[in-house]
Amino acid sequence: MLNPAAIRGDFPILDREVNGHPLVYLDSANTSQKPREVVEAMEAHYLRHNANVARAMHTLGAEATEAFEGARVKIGDFIQARSSDEVIFTKNASEALNLAAYTLGRRLGPGDEVVISVMEHHSNLVPWQLACEASGATLRWFDITEDGRLDLESAQRDGLINERTKVVSLAWVSNVLGTINPIRTVADWAHSVGAVMVVDGSQGVPQRDTDVNALGADLLAFTAHKLCGPTGIGVLWGRYELLAELPPFLGGGEMIEVVRMENSTYAPPPHRFEAGTPPIAQAVGMGAAIDYLNRIGMEEIAAHESDITARILSGLGALPGVHILGPCEVVDRGGAVSFTVDGVHPHDLMQLLDSRGVAVRGGHHCAAPLHRRLRVQSSSRASGYLYTTPEEVNALVEAVAWSYDFFNSRTGRKS
Amino acid sequence: MLNPAAIRGDFPILDREVNGHPLVYLDSANTSQKPREVVEAMEAHYLRHNANVARAMHTLGAEATEAFEGARVKIGDFIQARSSDEVIFTKNASEALNLAAYTLGRRLGPGDEVVISVMEHHSNLVPWQLACEASGATLRWFDITEDGRLDLESAQRDGLINERTKVVSLAWVSNVLGTINPIRTVADWAHSVGAVMVVDGSQGVPQRDTDVNALGADLLAFTAHKLCGPTGIGVLWGRYELLAELPPFLGGGEMIEVVRMENSTYAPPPHRFEAGTPPIAQAVGMGAAIDYLNRIGMEEIAAHESDITARILSGLGALPGVHILGPCEVVDRGGAVSFTVDGVHPHDLMQLLDSRGVAVRGGHHCAAPLHRRLRVQSSSRASGYLYTTPEEVNALVEAVAWSYDFFNSRTGRKS
Amino acid sequence: MSVEQMYQDIIIDHYREKHHSGLRTPFGAEVHHVNPSCGDEVTLRVAVDGDTISDVSYDAEGCAISQAATSVMCDLVIGRDVADSMALFAEFREMMEGQGEVVPDEDRLEDAIAFAGVAQFPARVKCAMLGWSALRDALVRSGVELPRLPDDKE
Amino acid sequence: MSVEQMYQDIIIDHYREKHHSGLRTPFGAEVHHVNPSCGDEVTLRVAVDGDTISDVSYDAEGCAISQAATSVMCDLVIGRDVADSMALFAEFREMMEGQGEVVPDEDRLEDAIAFAGVAQFPARVKCAMLGWSALRDALVRSGVELPRLPDDKE
């Protein structure tokens, strides 16, 4: 069992007070906090080893290149990639998904179909809208069931994935409902019609042991800042044979082979997709974050997530006026718990909780169509990580109860 | 006058020894070193104020948002933008130029022309090749004169910029030749035919006082890691009215207004162009770098660059077998000094200099067509910054002379 | 500033019974504004009669701050002339962007002074401005010539 | 390891007079390889006769390491059978990727052992491999069945 009390010592920010209360940070699905060693790894890089990579071959350049490419190897190992050449650095998960959509989009035309789901984050939705718009392909999507799971049955009935389908792109774990999608099942279906399976692993990779081969993905996007790493860096992993077929996306810098004014040829993956100076120090930081997670153990982290999620679900579920979106049991369920509170808009709830030191997110969490589908305009979301304690869950539950009273038992000046 | 000896105390890496010699870092046009306060600003951000921006409205989220948007204001002021809404954060200058090329590319069609120059960095060349390829437009380019300046005369004679020209994109300062291009003149010409003027400010902004309005640019790209800031962040500045007309590029996250499964509408600039979690800590670092530069003064920095460049030019120019590419006098000239040494390939020269602690870059510096135009396969490049001292220039000159001898007076085993 | 002080009774009251809510005819222009970060939205109509705002009606969904601010705004501007309404807009915005340092004029802003506390929560300023921004946009679209206000960006 | 030790006389000699340089006919396949980071490039032709590499010719531009390594390689493989040449490729690569820890077999690698020092400069390993990689690629393109080597990526 993981010991969050010990882990918390690695995260100085968790000692902060907010509005006179100890900080209770339950917005980790939005971005995670960073352990000191991750920040120090970047500091040491900048102050002792900083240089540009690949192009700079002096001693500092060699050190920086080794650190940068070493991080690529760590990341490849972390997700059990066959080779680190399958790991492309991007600026975040969104760029990774756009890279997928722009390059796969070049193969699309009228009559082709792209399949996503109604529970996607905008970053796995808007890029496909843009790709379909540009190519004339059609965007289709999985619906969800009443308990917030992917509706495989209606999809099957409607022939959602069929011989016109060229790409299927799904979140591994929903950032709103917490639902863990049956990627393998959908990937097998996609592959049976020759479609490429793209997976948005933004919420899955930070919390679960990841094996890209077992998952069934052809491309997998994720982001460092949600897994104890820095902002400014994400990853698109891809099967090498697929990456080797894809055209370039961003041009410039070292993504080339031969450049003439008239035309250019391009480097093999991953460099083909990395234009300009890459996020060097951020790769170092992401590597340090992965070392940190590995030391604690992804199995332990996943078990802790389940424990914390169960506590949030039962604590909030017992309160009057609280409605949980998505699965209410920790079965095929990740750690994001979104909910509404009668009479208290999420925006106001966020503010009230913040006044007691509790940080949650309020809004549509970049999943507006899902909220529309659930017939709520917006929701509040609590999400923990390896440093979250049961006591923090209690503080959340108490603060939500207090907020409900604050709005619903106020009499106002005129009454 | 700027005092590099005092400034060096802010850069711990400059105390390093390399191969038993004090580090002489003359690869600043590739990436600059970072003062301690820039690194510490990011450290403080990660360990005390870290949260996602915009979407997170709790206390940490408000702090992070203020820091992030505050950096945008600093950057806008630094280049004398009318409003910080004209400042778009990207991952580097290359993404900024791709953003320009992809969005302006949507307006291009067969018969239209895009004009660049033969001295462009690949990052201001390949994106336009891709945009022309996708749209059917034609890519044309300025040639250079024998002394390495933009050949305005032949361009005029050939009607290079004409009523078919839709975009002109030029480096402000060449990263190989050091040439400072007459942006204002070319911008006026471009504007007279209704073309958009894009400027690659990667080498100019770090070394010179920048006023986007005086420059005549419509879009200006630059990158933090060359101006004492972190990797992982760059900027595209644009005239607001132009940005407001441009379609989105990367989709997802907070770049939206209303998202439906069927279609979406987009936020106004700059957020329209910032998909996903932005480089938050990096913006904080870039803001700190700009504070640092402002404290020293851009006028002082530019004067110091001229001084160091003059010393490099005269020191190297006096050596046998050394040939300087580009202007040999510090007139309309930035700080990159590229050169070849008879009998010593730049790759080997780099290695030999490194053995004496001197870091320069060898290769085509991401400007392969320019090297082909100059009829050299590659070159070596020395480039200083505000921390560079005259003594370092001496060390460079001595090391180059030694390297020339090393290769040219070796007898070999058989002779 | 505590959150209890921010959520003044006036705000809660307006949130509960939003004055002038519901879309009405006739109107000169209709706009739809959203706060993309939280999804708050408002559809707002304005009717202008000569120099006077004769009606503002709206359909809105969002937090207590945005809803109450829109309700208070309607109380203030319906029946007021356009120029003075825009002067009020400027005064309200000045208060909201003043981070709590601007002393509002209660005679002018009436119930709207209840939002002074919100100014100390920068993330919520957008909420308070949502209805006002929509109103201004609707006036522009209905063809009214608007005065240039202090602090306008362009 | 000093830079003087790295630039062994053998390397300088081969750099000055590149053996087997210049493109020749007949050939079975021609390839063009570059090292994108420094622009070193080689156009290389291979002729295979039965199981034997009957000729390798090339036109190359680049640093002393890449030029000398290609020159030494030609000395080694011309007239050698394909399988053994690829075994040499593997031995050379093992030495180059060994960061100075692999003791090379001089009887097998001959002049190529002069590159052992280069293995301590990771940035230069690509230079030393440029000609060898081109050779291997050219053999593949000329339709020869190549053995799978230890450490091959896929």
Ligand SMILES: Cc1ncc(COP(=O)(O)O)c(C=O)c1O
């Ligand atoms: C002139 C020029 N343009 C563009 C770039 C690309 O900048 P970045 O690597 O930050 O994308 C550079 C530097 O590498 C440069 O010198």
Ligand SMILES: Cc1ncc(COP(=O)(O)O)c(C=O)c1O
């Ligand atoms: C499911 C999902 N996809 C994509 C993203 C986008 O990640 P990023 O903001 O790093 O681009 C997020 C997080 O914001 C997410 O939760």
